[in-house]
Structure formats: C-alpha cells, structure tokens
Amino acid sequence: MSEQNQPVRTPSFSETIKTEVVCPNDTNPMGILQGGVLVQWMDIAAAVCAQTHAGCISVTASIDHVRFFSSAKVGDILTIKARITRAFTTSMEIMVEATMRRVGSSEIRPVSLAYFTFVAIDHLAHKKAVSPVILTTAEEERLFQLAGKRKEKMLQKEEK
Ligand SMILES: CC(C)(COP(=O)(O)OP(=O)(O)OC[C@H]1O[C@@H](n2cnc3c(N)ncnc32)[C@H](O)[C@@H]1OP(=O)(O)O)[C@@H](O)C(=O)NCCC(=O)NCCS
Known part of the structure; x- marks a missing residue:
C-alpha cells in the first residue's frame, strides 16, 4: 500500500494464478484438453488480474496470439498465470x-501463451480510465515496451 492507502499497482499486485485439473468433460474423444476450454480458464484468470489492477469490472476486448505448445490430458494439473504487461487509457x-x-x-x-486485452467499465458500462502499471524490474519494462508495439500494430491494422 502507498502512503494514501492506495495499492501500488505493480504487475505483482494483480498477478493471478489459477489451478485446474483436466477432467473428462474438458477433453476431446482422444482425451486431450480442448483449446476452447483452456482459453476459457485463461480468460477467467486474465479477468481477475485486469479487475484487480483496474479496481472495477473489465470486459474482454480481444484475445490475441494464442499458441498451444503441448497437449494436456485427463488428470494433468494446469497452472494458469495472468500478469498485466501494460495499461493504456481504458485498456490493459x-x-x-x-x-x-x-x-x-x-x-x-508450457501449454499455452496468449495476450488478452481488457477494457475497464463503470456501473453504466461506460469505458473508464485505468491507472498506469508501476514497473519494478527490467523484464517488466521489456514486456511493457512489447505491449506498446503490439498495440501500435493493432491500431495500424484497424486503420487499413
Ligand atoms: C471492448 C469494448 C468495451 C470496446 O468499446 P469501444 O467503444 O469499441 O472502444 P474503443 O474503440 O474506444 O476502445 C477502447 C479501448 O479498447 C481498446 N480496444 C478496442 N478493441 C480492441 C481490440 N480488438 N484489441 C485490442 N484493444 C482494443 C482500444 O484500443 C481502446 O484502448 P485505450 O482506451 O486504452 O486506448 C466494447 O466493444 C464491448 O463492450 N465489447 C464487448 C465486451 C464483452 O462483452 N466481452 C466479453 C466477451 S463477449
């Protein structure tokens, strides 16, 4: 907490870790975890992380660069870690x-990696400004810069 009793909004402050065990209902007929089920779990962890940083409800605006590296099967233990890289104006x-x-x-x-963008909203579902992320390590600074590049590319694509 800072002097004004406000949380210091570092990536560690809002880091969220969710654990799941793959059950038969989560898999395809080969017993392999379905990608959509995993992305749903990742979305929940990301939402908790975004809402902890923003201090308010935040909605998923996009899910980008989703990659699956290896297959999880029934009984495997999944650990899902969500960490904020950057807060822009209303998005994170x-x-x-x-x-x-x-x-x-x-x-x-490693099973999967993806980048989620969340937008903070108020009780009337209007977009709301979010606090900047306080960076504390060189790695956080690196991820912050890369997030800026991804956002620039996204905006350039939208212009086309
Ligand atoms: C996401 C949502 C709030 C954006 O509203 P909007 O009026 O189109 O917003 P804007 O274009 O002004 O963008 C708002 C912010 O989101 C960002 N954003 C919007 N679409 C984005 C996308 N596809 N990828 C990354 N960022 C995006 C903008 O860059 C902007 O960021 P900034 O304020 O930090 O600079 C709105 O589209 C919405 O409510 N969507 C449904 C969300 C939802 O229900 N999600 C659950 C799954 S259905």
Whole structure:
C-alpha cells in the first residue's frame, strides 16, 4: 500500500494464478484438453488480474496470439498465470501463460501463451480510465515496451 492507502499497482499486485485439473468433460474423444476450454480458464484468470489492477469490472476486448505448445490430458494439473504487461487509457494487456504437470512428475511443460486485452467499465458500462502499471524490474519494462508495439500494430491494422 502507498502512503494514501492506495495499492501500488505493480504487475505483482494483480498477478493471478489459477489451478485446474483436466477432467473428462474438458477433453476431446482422444482425451486431450480442448483449446476452447483452456482459453476459457485463461480468460477467467486474465479477468481477475485486469479487475484487480483496474479496481472495477473489465470486459474482454480481444484475445490475441494464442499458441498451444503441448497437449494436456485427463488428470494433468494446469497452472494458469495472468500478469498485466501494460495499461493504456481504458485498456490493459494481460499476458497469460499456462503450464502443466503430470501427477507424480515434477516436470513443468508450457501449454499455452496468449495476450488478452481488457477494457475497464463503470456501473453504466461506460469505458473508464485505468491507472498506469508501476514497473519494478527490467523484464517488466521489456514486456511493457512489447505491449506498446503490439498495440501500435493493432491500431495500424484497424486503420487499413
Ligand atoms: C471492448 C469494448 C468495451 C470496446 O468499446 P469501444 O467503444 O469499441 O472502444 P474503443 O474503440 O474506444 O476502445 C477502447 C479501448 O479498447 C481498446 N480496444 C478496442 N478493441 C480492441 C481490440 N480488438 N484489441 C485490442 N484493444 C482494443 C482500444 O484500443 C481502446 O484502448 P485505450 O482506451 O486504452 O486506448 C466494447 O466493444 C464491448 O463492450 N465489447 C464487448 C465486451 C464483452 O462483452 N466481452 C466479453 C466477451 S463477449
């Protein structure tokens, strides 16, 4: 907390970690976790992260650069980590990484990575300005710069 009793909005302040165990209902007929189910779990972690940073309800505006690196199967333990990279005016970019571990193994494998954009809204669903992210490490600074580049590209695409 800062002097005015306001939280210091670093990426660590709003970092959100969600754990899931893959169950039969989450999989395709081969017993492999469905991508859409995983993205839903990632969306929830990202929403909690964005809303913790913004201090208000925030809605998903986009999900970009979704990648799946390896397949998770029934019984695997998924850890989903959501971390804010940058806050713009009303929007926030949240980087979400999913990793898996098999019961009885200590090996952690990357499963997915995606970038979510959330927009903060008030009780009338009007867009609302968000506080900047307070950066504390060189890695956070690097991710902040990359988020700016992704936003620039997105705006250029929209102009076309
Ligand atoms: C997301 C939403 C609030 C944006 O409203 P809008 O009036 O079109 O907003 P704007 O074009 O002024 O953009 C608002 C911010 O979102 C960003 N944004 C909008 N669309 C975006 C996209 N596809 N990708 C990344 N950022 C986006 C803008 O860059 C802007 O950011 P900034 O204020 O930080 O500079 C509105 O479209 C909405 O409510 N969508 C439905 C959200 C929802 O229900 N999600 C759940 C899944 S259905």
